[in-house]
Amino acid sequence: MNIALVEYGAGNLPSVERALARLGVASQRASSPEALASCDTLILPGVGHFGALMRSLGERSLVGPLRDAVARGVPLLGICLGLQAMFATSDEASGDAGLTLFPQNVSALPPTDRLPHMGWNQLRRVRPSKLLERVPQDAYFYFAHSYAALDAGDAGVAFCDHSASFVAVLERGNVFATQFHPEKSGPVGAQVLSNFVKFAGEKR
Amino acid sequence: MSLAHRIIPCLDTDGSRVVKGVNFVNLRDAGDPAALAARYNVEGADELVVLDIAASRDHRPTFLETIRRVAAELAIPLTAGGGVNTLEDGRAILRAGADKLTVNTAAIRNPELLTVLAAEFGSQAVVLAIDAKRVGDHWEAFVRGGSVATGIDAVDWARQGVERGAGEILITSMDKDGTRSGFDCALTSAISRAVTVPVIASGGADKPETFLEVFREGCADAALAASIFHDSIQGLGELKRFLGEQGISVRQTG
Numbered sequence: 001m002n003i004a005l006v007e008y009g010a011g012n013l014p015s016v017e018r019a020l021a022r023l024g025v026a027s028q029r030a031s032s033p034e035a036l037a038s039c040d041t042l043i044l045p046g047v048g049h050f051g052a053l054m055r056s057l058g059e060r061s062l063v064g065p066l067r068d069a070v071a072r073g074v075p076l077l078g079i080c081l082g083l084q085a086m087f088a089t090s091d092e093a094s095g096d097a098g099l100t101l102f103p104q105n106v107s108a109l110p111p112t113d114r115l116p117h118m119g120w121n122q123l124r125r126v127r128p129s130k131l132l133e134r135v136p137q138d139a140y141f142y143f144a145h146s147y148a149a150l151d152a153g154d155a156g157v158a159f160c161d162h163s164a165s166f167v168a169v170l171e172r173g174n175v176f177a178t179q180f181h182p183e184k185s186g187p188v189g190a191q192v193l194s195n196f197v198k199f200a201g202e203k204r
Numbered sequence: 205m206s207l208a209h210r211i212i213p214c215l216d217t218d219g220s221r222v223v224k225g226v227n228f229v230n231l232r233d234a235g236d237p238a239a240l241a242a243r244y245n246v247e248g249a250d251e252l253v254v255l256d257i258a259a260s261r262d263h264r265p266t267f268l269e270t271i272r273r274v275a276a277e278l279a280i281p282l283t284a285g286g287g288v289n290t291l292e293d294g295r296a297i298l299r300a301g302a303d304k305l306t307v308n309t310a311a312i313r314n315p316e317l318l319t320v321l322a323a324e325f326g327s328q329a330v331v332l333a334i335d336a337k338r339v340g341d342h343w344e345a346f347v348r349g350g351s352v353a354t355g356i357d358a359v360d361w362a363r364q365g366v367e368r369g370a371g372e373i374l375i376t377s378m379d380k381d382g383t384r385s386g387f388d389c390a391l392t393s394a395i396s397r398a399v400t401v402p403v404i405a406s407g408g409a410d411k412p413e414t415f416l417e418v419f420r421e422g423c424a425d426a427a428l429a430a431s432i433f434h435d436s437i438q439g440l441g442e443l444k445r446f447l448g449e450q451g452i453s454v455r456q457t458g
Contacts (some may be wrong), residue, residue: 014301018276047303048326111400113207114425116328116371118402120208120250120455140208140455142281144303144328146371162207184281184303186245186457 001201004030004039006066008056012183016045016079019183023190025197036065041200042074045183046081050106050147051093053085066099070175075200077193078177083170084147086177092147101175106149109163116146117162121180123169129157130199131169131176131192139188141168141180148179174203208455209419209447210250210426211440212283212404213433215240219256219263220270224382224431234434238273244433247440248457251281253374253428255306257349259287268300275301283331294321298329306374308333309347312354312361315368322369331404332370334358336391337378343391350378358391359398366399373403374428380408384432387414392422404428412438412446419452 148166285306336358377388409429
């Protein structure tokens with residue numbers, strides 16, 4: 001399997017690499033359209049700002065190739081801001097278009113609870129999930145964000161509640177994403193990454 | 205279902221080794237940071253903080269190497285700080301493998317630094333660390349490892365720091381630090397009421413009851429401790445079981 005982490009300057013790329021390495025899974029970095037075109041599995045990590053991420057992808061001419069890869073059926077896992085980038089727009093950067101794999105908007109969480117939503121929280125599962133196979137129902141995952149997708153249609157398979165109900169896990173065909181950081185979520189996070197790798201392997 | 209209260213072991217280092225002392229003085233060696241990190245990762249720490257308390261320019265590369273060694277052991281978030289004066293200092297710490305950075309002295313000297321760091325890395329990556337000491341009827345912020353008074357009210361500074369971009373406050377009670385006499389719940393709750401971001405309480409950790417107090421009365425979102433964990437006076441699993449039994453939401457592990 002040829003797993004590539006999309007490299008555009010995101011800070012959490014090394015920790016995703018390490019988490020995969022702990023599973024015995026080798027990965028490489030892809031920062032060019034050619035590199036994306038030759039991969040059979042993609043991970044889009046992300047921390048920081050929606051607009052900055054989209055502009056970074058744009059400067060590297062990666063937006064089209066990413067969308068093409070998804071259309072080809074390449075399994076894609078978005079993490080945190082990588083999930084948000086899959087949507088059309090975000091309150092965080094009103095002028096910047098996302099990858100628009102999903103038509104909805106990413107919202108600023110209302111200030112009902114303390115923000116950023118920072119720390120370990122549980123999930124509410126509403127649909128069968130491949131990423132959450134063999135993960136205990138009451139498992140905690142690590143979140144660090146102030147924006148979130150409140151709706152992803154049928155793709156929203158698990159939600160979390162903090163300030164609002166928001167999409168914590170989304171899955172549609174070959175597209176997967178988590179608002180939490182599996183690479184920072186201890187053994188249950190490793191299980192989620194392992195489930196994604198397993199799905200990608202079967203898909204090949 | 206609700207956000208768990210975090211238990212955060214802290215590694216105070218001289219750049220390469222974990223050190224500890226009482227009230228910021230009389231430092232002594234307390235072990236290898238990567239070895240302690242590996243232990244806490246398994247035992248159920250929710251996050252780890254590693255600080256360079258000497259923070260001299262000369263051994264900066266040593267501390268960055270320590271961050272890399274610690275990060276390699278972790279499947280939980282890592283916060284690092286000490287001597288962050290510029291955007292580039294912050295970038296170097298995050299590149300070395302930290303998820304968040306703490307800023308203390310430099311932010312008081314130049315509050316704009318918080319804004320610059322938050323714009324570049326996001327507020328969720330910027331932790332404002334405040335060392336506070338009771339002076340008369342309020343708490344005053346101290347800098348340079350607690351050695352220099354600033355005359356600035358700690359609660360006002362926390363509020364201002366959040367306005368400038370800090371996404372979390374790490375409040376250390378200098379009166380309590382190293383004393384094992386319980387957290388400063390009055391200070392922590394004053395900070396917690398003043399800001400809308402998460403607050404980490406530090407200084408004075410002892411028995412499990414002291415953690416219960418700071419979560420209930422101190423309104424802390426997280427509690428940080430060093431020596432009680434390093435010296436195995438308090439086990440992380442046992443502490444979390446106790447808090448869970450008392451009705452505090454915590455992430456149980458193992």
